[in-house]
Amino acid sequence: MDKFRRNPVLWLIVLGAILVYSVLEGGLLGDKKGDGTATTLATGVGIGGPFALVDQNGQTVTHENFAGKLMLVYFGFTFCPDICLAELMIMGQAVDLLGPQAEEVVPIFITVDPKRDPPEKMKDYVAAFHPRMVGLSGSEEQVTAAAKAYRVYYKYMPAKKDGELGDDYNVDHTSYIYLMDRSGNYLAHFTKGQDPQAIADGIKKVL
Numbered sequence: 001m002d003k004f005r006r007n008p009v010l011w012l013i014v015l016g017a018i019l020v021y022s023v024l025e026g027g028l029l030g031d032k033k034g035d036g037t038a039t040t041l042a043t044g045v046g047i048g049g050p051f052a053l054v055d056q057n058g059q060t061v062t063h064e065n066f067a068g069k070l071m072l073v074y075f076g077f078t079f080c081p082d083i084c085l086a087e088l089m090i091m092g093q094a095v096d097l098l099g100p101q102a103e104e105v106v107p108i109f110i111t112v113d114p115k116r117d118p119p120e121k122m123k124d125y126v127a128a129f130h131p132r133m134v135g136l137s138g139s140e141e142q143v144t145a146a147a148k149a150y151r152v153y154y155k156y157m158p159a160k161k162d163g164e165l166g167d168d169y170n171v172d173h174t175s176y177i178y179l180m181d182r183s184g185n186y187l188a189h190f191t192k193g194q195d196p197q198a199i200a201d202g203i204k205k206v207l
């Protein structure tokens with residue numbers, strides 16, 4: 001405690017860290033709450049599976065396009081005011097921290113809001129986070145099926161309570177980065193606000 005009392009700068013750093021953590025963890029506009037810890041579960045819990053979606057170049061892609069690579073998969077939406085931005089940034093950084101092994105991993109962002117996130121929109125968006133990030137959209141049915149396979153929860157929330165959905169709705173959604181093996185099977189997931197290095201270390205264990 002003496003160290004803190006003598007050094008107000010330390011206090012500022014601690015307060016800053018708490019603020020950043022609460023913004024990431026709580027979300028400003030209602031992303032689902034994570035428990036803030038990296039979690040590795042046993043395989044075979046039923047997360048993941050076949051999907052058919054449309055990539056940022058308008059091409060239909062399925063899980064088979066990624067066979068032989070590890071996938072990092074995140075579901076969200078481009079209008080997300082905070083959490084998706086932070087998580088995709090973390091995902092891009094984690095991939096780069098793999099160095100030469102980064103090529104073994106495909107970072108994938110899947111929108112749960114295909115109406116407002118057509119492929120051309122996804123193209124600009126994913127490019128901001130990583131040059132190799134794949135942005136997947138598709139029909140409502142395709143996106144619903146993919147989200148269901150990954151057990152992702154999402155819900156459209158009108159801007160005004162009890163109002164029409166309109167065009168400026170928010171989307172409440174699960175926020176996990178899923179790590180899938182070279183056959184598309186679930187390996188692990190990372191909760192909100194993880195250190196990119198911790199994610200990279202987790203990936204390296206299975207590379």
Ligand code: NI
Nearest residue numbers: 076080083084
């Ligand atoms: Ni989001």
